[in-house]
Amino acid sequence: MATLDLSAAVSPGLRRRRRKQRLTILAFLSPWLLGTGLLFLYPLASTVYFSFEHYDQINPPTWVGLRNWSYVFTEYAGFWPAMRNTLWLVVVMVSLRVVFGLGIGLLVTNLKTGSKLFRTVFYLPFLAPPVAATIAFAFLLNPGNGAVNTLLGHLHLGQPGWFTDEHWAKPGLTALALWGIGDLMVIFMAALLDVSREQYEAASLDGAHALQRFRYVTLPTIRPIILFAVVTGIVQTMQYYTQAIIAGKVASGVVDSPGTSFEPGYPHGSTLTLPQLVYSLGFQHFDTGSACVVALVLFALAMAFTALLMRRGSGLLGEED
Amino acid sequence: MKRSLATLALAASIPLALSACTGGTSGGTSAGSPSVATSVDAAKPVTITFWHGWSQPHELKAINATIASFEKAHPNITVKSTGNITDDKILQGIRSGNGPDVVSSFTTDNVGAFCNGALVNLDPLLKASGIDKDTTYVKTMVQYTSFKGVQCALPLLGDAYGLYYNKAMFAAAGITAPPKTFSELKADALKLTKQTSTGYSQLGFMPLFHMYENAPAHWMSQYGITWLDSSGKSALASDPKVTEFLKYQKDLVDSLGGAAKLEKYRATFGEEFSAQNPFEAGKVAMAIDGEWRVASIKADASKVDYATAPVPVPDELADTYGRGYIGGTIVGISKTSKQQAAAWEFTKFLTTDTQSLVNFANTINNVPSTPAGLASPDLSKDPEFQTFIKVAGNPNTTTTPASPNGGEYQVLFQNFAYDYESGKVSDLAAGLEKVDKQIDKANAQTAG
Numbered sequence: 095m096a097t098l099d100l101s102a103a104v105s106p107g108l109r110r111r112r113r114k115q116r117l118t119i120l121a122f123l124s125p126w127l128l129g130t131g132l133l134f135l136y137p138l139a140s141t142v143y144f145s146f147e148h149y150d151q152i153n154p155p156t157w158v159g160l161r162n163w164s165y166v167f168t169e170y171a172g173f174w175p176a177m178r179n180t181l182w183l184v185v186v187m188v189s190l191r192v193v194f195g196l197g198i199g200l201l202v203t204n205l206k207t208g209s210k211l212f213r214t215v216f217y218l219p220f221l222a223p224p225v226a227a228t229i230a231f232a233f234l235l236n237p238g239n240g241a242v243n244t245l246l247g248h249l250h251l252g253q254p255g256w257f258t259d260e261h262w263a264k265p266g267l268t269a270l271a272l273w274g275i276g277d278l279m280v281i282f283m284a285a286l287l288d289v290s291r292e293q294y295e296a297a298s299l300d301g302a303h304a305l306q307r308f309r310y311v312t313l314p315t316i317r318p319i320i321l322f323a324v325v326t327g328i329v330q331t332m333q334y335y336t337q338a339i340i341a342g343k344v345a346s347g348v349v350d351s352p353g354t355s356f357e358p359g360y361p362h363g364s365t366l367t368l369p370q371l372v373y374s375l376g377f378q379h380f381d382t383g384s385a386c387v388v389a390l391v392l393f394a395l396a397m398a399f400t401a402l403l404m405r406r407g408s409g410l411l412g413e414e415d
Numbered sequence: 416m417k418r419s420l421a422t423l424a425l426a427a428s429i430p431l432a433l434s435a436c437t438g439g440t441s442g443g444t445s446a447g448s449p450s451v452a453t454s455v456d457a458a459k460p461v462t463i464t465f466w467h468g469w470s471q472p473h474e475l476k477a478i479n480a481t482i483a484s485f486e487k488a489h490p491n492i493t494v495k496s497t498g499n500i501t502d503d504k505i506l507q508g509i510r511s512g513n514g515p516d517v518v519s520s521f522t523t524d525n526v527g528a529f530c531n532g533a534l535v536n537l538d539p540l541l542k543a544s545g546i547d548k549d550t551t552y553v554k555t556m557v558q559y560t561s562f563k564g565v566q567c568a569l570p571l572l573g574d575a576y577g578l579y580y581n582k583a584m585f586a587a588a589g590i591t592a593p594p595k596t597f598s599e600l601k602a603d604a605l606k607l608t609k610q611t612s613t614g615y616s617q618l619g620f621m622p623l624f625h626m627y628e629n630a631p632a633h634w635m636s637q638y639g640i641t642w643l644d645s646s647g648k649s650a651l652a653s654d655p656k657v658t659e660f661l662k663y664q665k666d667l668v669d670s671l672g673g674a675a676k677l678e679k680y681r682a683t684f685g686e687e688f689s690a691q692n693p694f695e696a697g698k699v700a701m702a703i704d705g706e707w708r709v710a711s712i713k714a715d716a717s718k719v720d721y722a723t724a725p726v727p728v729p730d731e732l733a734d735t736y737g738r739g740y741i742g743g744t745i746v747g748i749s750k751t752s753k754q755q756a757a758a759w760e761f762t763k764f765l766t767t768d769t770q771s772l773v774n775f776a777n778t779i780n781n782v783p784s785t786p787a788g789l790a791s792p793d794l795s796k797d798p799e800f801q802t803f804i805k806v807a808g809n810p811n812t813t814t815t816p817a818s819p820n821g822g823e824y825q826v827l828f829q830n831f832a833y834d835y836e837s838g839k840v841s842d843l844a845a846g847l848e849k850v851d852k853q854i855d856k857a858n859a860q861t862a863g
């Protein structure tokens with residue numbers, strides 16, 4: 095109320111200045127507003143709208159209400175396996191990537207000698223293009239004649255059917271993700287090098303051993319970086335597509351050649367992910383409405399995960415942040 | 416920190432929502448009568464684009480020779496062709512408005528999808544050109560190029576499937592003739608298989624459905640199975656032959672060492688369309704494959720000592736031996752084509768010029784799609800190729816029905832078959848009923 099009263103009392107000159115200020119702010123904001131509107135809000139609204147339409151991208155769309163939603167959730171055979179796989183990858187792959195990335199970061203920052211060599215060794219795989227890296231992995235892990243299983247055989251150990259056994263396909267993809275951990279390693283290295291030496295010294299003087307120093311000094315300091323790694327990891331994993339589809343294609347032996355239709359998910363739907371469904375429904379089956387439903391589910395899941403992790407107090411972001 | 420992280424998370428989430436669904440609403444027309452002239456002004460130079468799926472060097476040589484013959488006969492029309500194009504790319508290209516003028520596809524299953532407005536109806540053009548489709552083309556091929564009365568494509572060479580067998584391996588195993596029945600196939604496959612503790616040094620036959628052309632549809636034609644009933648509903652659970660077939664295949668898988676062991680061996684195979692193909696490389700003694708393999712074996716300079724025969728039939732249908740599955744390459748005109756008269760001229764030439772068809776068929780070892788081509792004295796007399804000509808002409812040879820969403824019904828059945836062969840399905844009858852429902856729902860979803 096007080097604000098209203100004040101604005102009523104201001105002089106016309108001041109009002110003009112304020113309007114000018116507002117316009118200036120809007121002018122500076124306009125590129126962002128334009129981008130958000132065109133590249134986020136409009137597509138999001140379109141996605142919601144098309145999820146209620148039957149549209150094969152060639153004949154005019156028709157309104158079908160909730161039919162696409164009902165089809166995806168209750169009738170479409172691929173949806174729940176893809177949902178389970180995506181959640182599995184989000185939980186297992188993201189957790190392991192963060193733990194492994196942090197572990198490698200700790201290793202290379204604490205190494206007295208050879209740290210440069212290790213940094214290079216761990217970072218180089220990240221530079222390999224995903225398609226090439228996946229094909230190389232699929233050959234290395236080939237259950238019949240791959241180098242890994244040949245070695246395991248010589249050691250008289252089990253020889254898993256990595257990308258051909260449904261129980262091993264996702265662990266195989268996780269191994270691939272851990273191999274390309276270079277990006278997280280660099281981020282964690284930077285964060286670890288930023289932790290104040292004085293705090294470590296003080297903790298040591300108080301008698302804290304290495305594990306306690308990590309628990310009470312390192313972890314609280316790098317917590318925002320862990321949160322960053324987890325949140326971006328979840329969002330990236332929700333878009334997981336290329337590696338899963340390439341591994342499935344190479345292992346299934348089905349070449350994407352004319353007359354041969356490769357259905358993602360080999361073996362037995364174990365590598366099927368929600369982004370693959372978006373592509374498959376939208377651009378192979380031309381069922382735009384159902385593809386939009388899956389895209390919206392993905393969006394809602396990503397937002398829900400992020401909100402949960404960032405909740406003050408009980409999420410990764412602590413009270414004091 | 417928190418706010419910037421929230422912004423970051425939101426920004427990173429954006430692509431998820433934008434993945435697929437920002438298509439415009441440009442309305443198309445269902446395949447109706449195209450309002451185009453059927454003749455081209457010979458004085459005006461025209462360039463048309465042509466997308467096809469051939470990719471192997473000898474195939475590209477053959478299609479380019481056909482295009483050159485057309486251009487020689489039609490000096491004002493230039494054809495710009497692009498090979499190795501899949502059906503997905505064709506449909507995406509047409510939908511985006513950047514499709515070619517003329518398209519060719521190897522997948523007759525997709526005729527239903529093509530006829531749903533992507534390709535123009537060719538009936539008026541055939542009529543205007545005085546072509547009687549029922550006498551010009553092989554009758555079964557005319558059937559698989561139309562959907563719900565719309566002739567949106569024409570046949571350009573056919574593909575028949577048969578059994579390739581390694582004569583040297585057969586002789587070594589003391590087998591004198593190729594198997595004619597499913598019982599003989601199993602017996603021969605076992606005789607020709609040499610198992611090791613971890614795999615095989617030689618496999619008689621790879622029965623898994625992931626083995627290239629072992630798609631259920633290519634085997635099930637040996638029973639004359641009805642996929643969809645007259646009302647378009649899936650009829651797999653109610654057809655006892657489907658159950659019989661799956662049980663036979665599973666028994667063969669188990670007899671040869673089980674799905675896991677076979678799958679491990681299959682993972683060592685090279686690509687289907689390469690010299691590392693396991694039949695060409697001598698890793699398997701028998702394989703179901705199309706007639707094109709005859710040309711591929713030559714082109715790849717494979718040393719495999721082989722012969723061809725029809726695919727064996729179920730024991731109770733032994734008198735129908737000689738039958739098989741037939742599909743084929745189809746040609747149509749994109750609804751987005753702006754050069755439809757020239758596109759029709761090219762389509763007409765591709766599908767009706769006998770000499771060109773025979774030359775093309777001889778080079779890539781395909782079955783001509785016209786009675787005139789089949790009767791031509793110039794058609795290859797290669798006995799291995801003749802097997803497929805006979806399969807194509809056998810009255811019991813069948814194809815798979817067109818459906819509105821392409822081969823989705825086959826894909827859903829195939830996924831179920833993968834689960835069954837690996838032992839994941841215990842109740843076959845209940846599983847087939849579930850597949851029927853999935854197929855019907857998928858078809859209803861496509862229909863809109």
